[in-house]
Amino acid sequence: MDIATSPLALPFPEMPPVAGVTLRIARAGYKDWGRCDLTYAELAEGTAVAGVFTRNICCSSEVELGRDNVRQGLARALVVNAGNSNAFTGYRGREAVEQIMAQVAEHLDCPQEQVFVSSTGVIGVPLPKDKAQAGVAAALAAQPCSWEDAANTIGTTDTFAKGATASAIVDGKRVEIAAFIKGSGMIAPDMATMLGYIFTDAAVEPAFLQQLLSAANAGSFNCITVDSDTSTSDTVLAFATGKAGNAPLASFDSAGADAFAAALNDVCRQLAHLVVRDGEGAQKFIAISVTGAVSSESARKVGLAIANSPLVKTAIAGEDANWGRVVMAVGKAGEPADRDKLSIGFGGVWTARNGLPLADYDETPVAEHLKGREIDIAVDLGLGEGAATVWTCDLTHGYISINADYRS
Numbered sequence: 001m002d003i004a005t006s007p008l009a010l011p012f013p014e015m016p017p018v019a020g021v022t023l024r025i026a027r028a029g030y031k032d033w034g035r036c037d038l039t040y041a042e043l044a045e046g047t048a049v050a051g052v053f054t055r056n057i058c059c060s061s062e063v064e065l066g067r068d069n070v071r072q073g074l075a076r077a078l079v080v081n082a083g084n085s086n087a088f089t090g091y092r093g094r095e096a097v098e099q100i101m102a103q104v105a106e107h108l109d110c111p112q113e114q115v116f117v118s119s120t121g122v123i124g125v126p127l128p129k130d131k132a133q134a135g136v137a138a139a140l141a142a143q144p145c146s147w148e149d150a151a152n153t154i155g156t157t158d159t160f161a162k163g164a165t166a167s168a169i170v171d172g173k174r175v176e177i178a179a180f181i182k183g184s185g186m187i188a189p190d191m192a193t194m195l196g197y198i199f200t201d202a203a204v205e206p207a208f209l210q211q212l213l214s215a216a217n218a219g220s221f222n223c224i225t226v227d228s229d230t231s232t233s234d235t236v237l238a239f240a241t242g243k244a245g246n247a248p249l250a251s252f253d254s255a256g257a258d259a260f261a262a263a264l265n266d267v268c269r270q271l272a273h274l275v276v277r278d279g280e281g282a283q284k285f286i287a288i289s290v291t292g293a294v295s296s297e298s299a300r301k302v303g304l305a306i307a308n309s310p311l312v313k314t315a316i317a318g319e320d321a322n323w324g325r326v327v328m329a330v331g332k333a334g335e336p337a338d339r340d341k342l343s344i345g346f347g348g349v350w351t352a353r354n355g356l357p358l359a360d361y362d363e364t365p366v367a368e369h370l371k372g373r374e375i376d377i378a379v380d381l382g383l384g385e386g387a388a389t390v391w392t393c394d395l396t397h398g399y400i401s402i403n404a405d406y407r408s
Contacts, residue, residue, distance in 0.1 A: 074206070
């Protein structure tokens, strides 16, 4: 299935090396495609790890084992399989994951629980153990690769490689953060549908790294949606090798903790936006800003109700300034709202204020805004101080075409 590159694609950024991280790729042949589909990241001894995972009850063994193993706080390796999600595959799926973990652990002479595995692709097909074993062996012997190579290798229906980077000064040392992610469809919070991996040479205690990642996730990956479907395999892992030489960050009282947190938040938001920009069939990137809610969480839920509405998304695809569909989505969100205090705008132009269409409303600038690639929707509930922004894309026939042919 040939998929055209998203018109919202951004070029892959220049990404610095991260001390203590070595990337390799190989072809396991999980699907009949002429490309690499297994990514291996080797991590320095003592690397701290944190993770956030899907809340989908039908999750994969990779997610179950990762959720358990992240609690011990250390990582030596990561293996990512593309083309097969290994979800809903019972004991055979779990055996395949444990085989990969054991194979890498033996190679590195490390505990098996320090090897993390992710898989993405078709649900319901057990990961072939013979292909996995051969693919891992090939990756272990391969030459190191670039960030962009690794980003391309973890993709499935992605149309472009997605990476992000940032730096910070921590305890007088410059620390680097580099990350890549895959995601295009089956995207909805808890926690968007994607596999994302963040690497830093900063020294960070595992518990604090988990605190920082969870907070960053709340304002990024949990604020995006393409189609309201939450995957069985969602995983974001953060690895901190400690090779920058800073005094380990243990709390916000540590020198440079605020700067590192800001850089991590920036990287996560960049990655989240890239996933939406590659939404299956997407032609427009939509930011929905909700203010005046009773709380920030309420604002986020209202924003997601708008972002997940097929009627809103198809109106945007058709460049139709049908703000009544936004009214509908606010009203169905299940959050506090008052029809007579509600205001709605597009592209900086208010179309309705305090429950009424503006008497002098001119649709011309709004119509012009909707012709663009980047769309802004503003909603003011007029009830309180809560605010949130969520991001989505439009819904086009391309989404149907991609998913109708997904398994072929």
